Amino acid sequence: MTDFICDSSSLISFTDSCLVKALSFLKSKGARFFIPPSVLYESVTHPLELKMRAYRFSAIKLKDYINKNRIEVVKLGEDNKRKQFMKLCNELFYARGRPLKLVHLGEAEMIMLAKETGVKNLMMDERTTRLIIEDPMLLKEHLQKELRVNIMANKNNLQKIHNITQGMKIFRSTEILAYAYEKGFFKSYGELEGDAVESALYSLKYSGCSIGFNEIEEYVGEI
Amino acid sequence: MLIFMNTKVFKPNESNVTIVTRTAQNIYKHQERSRIMTPPLTEKDFLKEMLSIFRKRNQKKMRKLNDKILRQAVISFSKEFYELAIICYVLAKILSKPRYTNLMHKPILLEIEKKLENASKKPKKELRKEFQSLKKTITSLDQKDSRYVTGLITKGRIKTAAILYAQGLSLGIAAETAGIDKQEIMAYAGITRMFDRLKEKKDLKQRLKELKGVMEND
Numbered sequence: 230m231t232d233f234i235c236d237s238s239s240l241i242s243f244t245d246s247c248l249v250k251a252l253s254f255l256k257s258k259g260a261r262f263f264i265p266p267s268v269l270y271e272s273v274t275h276p277l278e279l280k281m282r283a284y285r286f287s288a289i290k291l292k293d294y295i296n297k298n299r300i301e302v303v304k305l306g307e308d309n310k311r312k313q314f315m316k317l318c319n320e321l322f323y324a325r326g327r328p329l330k331l332v333h334l335g336e337a338e339m340i341m342l343a344k345e346t347g348v349k350n351l352m353m354d355e356r357t358t359r360l361i362i363e364d365p366m367l368l369k370e371h372l373q374k375e376l377r378v379n380i381m382a383n384k385n386n387l388q389k390i391h392n393i394t395q396g397m398k399i400f401r402s403t404e405i406l407a408y409a410y411e412k413g414f415f416k417s418y419g420e421l422e423g424d425a426v427e428s429a430l431y432s433l434k435y436s437g438c439s440i441g442f443n444e445i446e447e448y449v450g451e452i
Numbered sequence: 453m454l455i456f457m458n459t460k461v462f463k464p465n466e467s468n469v470t471i472v473t474r475t476a477q478n479i480y481k482h483q484e485r486s487r488i489m490t491p492p493l494t495e496k497d498f499l500k501e502m503l504s505i506f507r508k509r510n511q512k513k514m515r516k517l518n519d520k521i522l523r524q525a526v527i528s529f530s531k532e533f534y535e536l537a538i539i540c541y542v543l544a545k546i547l548s549k550p551r552y553t554n555l556m557h558k559p560i561l562l563e564i565e566k567k568l569e570n571a572s573k574k575p576k577k578e579l580r581k582e583f584q585s586l587k588k589t590i591t592s593l594d595q596k597d598s599r600y601v602t603g604l605i606t607k608g609r610i611k612t613a614a615i616l617y618a619q620g621l622s623l624g625i626a627a628e629t630a631g632i633d634k635q636e637i638m639a640y641a642g643i644t645r646m647f648d649r650l651k652e653k654k655d656l657k658q659r660l661k662e663l664k665g666v667m668e669n670d
Contacts (some may be wrong), residue, residue: 231666231667237634238623238634238638241634241635241638242638245635245638245639255667258667259667260667271624271634275633276633276635279633283635284633284635287635324526324527325527327527327528327529329526329527329529329620330529330621330625331620331621331622331625332622332624332625333622333623333624333625333627333628334624335624336622336623336624349666350666354638355622355623355624356617356623356647356650357617357620357621357622357623357625358622360652363652363653363654364652364653367650367652367653368620371620371650372619372620375523375526375618375619375620376523376526376527376619376620377523378523378527398662398663398666399659400659400662400663401656401659403656404656404659404660404663405663407656407660408660408663408664408667411660411664434642434647435639435642435643436638436639436642437635437637437638437639437641437642438642439641439647440647440656441645441647441648441651442645442648443648444655444656444657445656447655447656447657448656448657448660451657
């Protein structure tokens with residue numbers, strides 16, 4: 230069994246592109262998907278409360294999946310841990326002597342849930358948190374370029390974040406879908422299989438997955 | 453490399469090259485010090501600049517000011533700056549449409565100027581109230597010409613949030629500070645090229661390879 234902790238961004242991409250079935254397909258191949266309560270609130274509870282109905286159907290699809298145990302909700306043991314991790318990330322980079330508040334509590338909760346449960350695989354379409362884990366110096370350079378100020382990095386926090394997130398692997402909804410395709414998710418499309426995966430990847434991209442056009446073009450070019 | 457000074461030709465050697473390098477370093481240090489020592493602009497400073505640009509009806513300058521405000525908004529993490537950025541964006545859009553800057557809308561445009569001037573004189577704690585009043589006036593401009601379906605301010609909010617995300621804030625923080633939902637930011641960000649601008653270490657193929665390793669070994 231391969232376990233994944235999911236962020237709301239990846240679930241939003243899947244539901245908005247009507248590709249959430251890929252998750253149950255992969256569940257049949259041995260994957261399990263978990264979410265913390267904050268992701269449940271962001272992707273299901275809150276949209277259902279909204280007056281704007283644009284995102285309610287996506288929320289209903291996810292709620293259905295949770296009710297059928299295709300996605301499971303797991304609570305974090307200690308509430309303090311996510312606040313501590315959030316503080317580490319939000320005091321990681323400084324501009325003009327002030328810390329840059331980069332990460333939200335929900336994003337921090339997901340990481341701490343992964344740490345607490347020992348799950349190493351994360352499904353996240355959101356870019357900033359992913360860069361903090363995978364390549365914080367690239368994020369620092371990016372912030373410097375965008376904000377046009379010198380950015381200082383807190384070495385202690387860098388090390389602490391590295392210690393917490395060491396070994397964690399992050400996958401986006403596009404990789405999950407590409408794997409599902411290679412395992413036969415689009416087989417029923419017959420000769421349209423190649424077109425289906427290409428269109429599905431673009432659909433995820435347009436739903437907000439943080440992938441570049443060139444990445445999709447390169448992958449599709451080799452199908 | 454030859455250095456020309458007072459019509460005499462100097463050939464670079466160890467001593468004069470070092471001097472040039474040291475001079476360049478000193479210039480850089482001075483520039484850095486000035487940049488660090490220059491106090492950042494406050495909300496009031498930006499409001500005054502916004503008023504001046506709006507009076508001149510200069511759309512390009514208003515857009516550039518919007519970029520400045522957004523950068524400051526990320527650094528200072530102040531709600532007032534975010535709201536200011538949205539107002540600046542909306543004013544830039546108004547200035548870009550000739551139908552809004554014609555004589556018919558002059559009374560509302562003058563009212564916007566008056567409100568910007570009032571806001572620039574208010575203390576920070578009263579700014580949000582001033583911004584609400586300013587947005588009301590801007591909305592009244594939109595209501596007279598209802599071609600924009602979602603409203604200038606809603607569009608401004610989504611775009612500002614997407615820019616904050618593009619600059620480096622997380623999706624959650626961008627959504628929280630702009631007061632909109634993640635889905636709206638993702639839908640907007642997805643159609644832009646913001647993710648192409650930053651090349652990450654791992655691409656789709658590499659992550660897929662890792663995923664195969666994870667799925668097939670577990």
